[in-house]
Amino acid sequence: MSIDAAVLRFAGVMVLLSVVLTAYVSPLFVWFTVFIGLNLLQSSFTGFCPAAMVFRAMGFKKGCAFQ
Numbered sequence: 001m002s003i004d005a006a007v008l009r010f011a012g013v014m015v016l017l018s019v020v021l022t023a024y025v026s027p028l029f030v031w032f033t034v035f036i037g038l039n040l041l042q043s044s045f046t047g048f049c050p051a052a053m054v055f056r057a058m059g060f061k062k063g064c065a066f067q
């Protein structure tokens with residue numbers, strides 16, 4: 001699996017997790033969803049993504065978006 005696919009899957013899981021936490025634990029978890037969205041937005045402009053760095057260190061192969 002490439003770093004790109006891993007980042008997209010990780011982001012999707014985190015968004016779904018934050019929605020579940022918002023619905024069942026506390027409405028304040030909506031800020032977790034906001035953080036994830038902002039991180040995705042800034043990475044689309046800068047190419048910097050902390051999750052991509054972690055996946056690269058774990059040995060995932062390079063993709064098109066995250067080298």
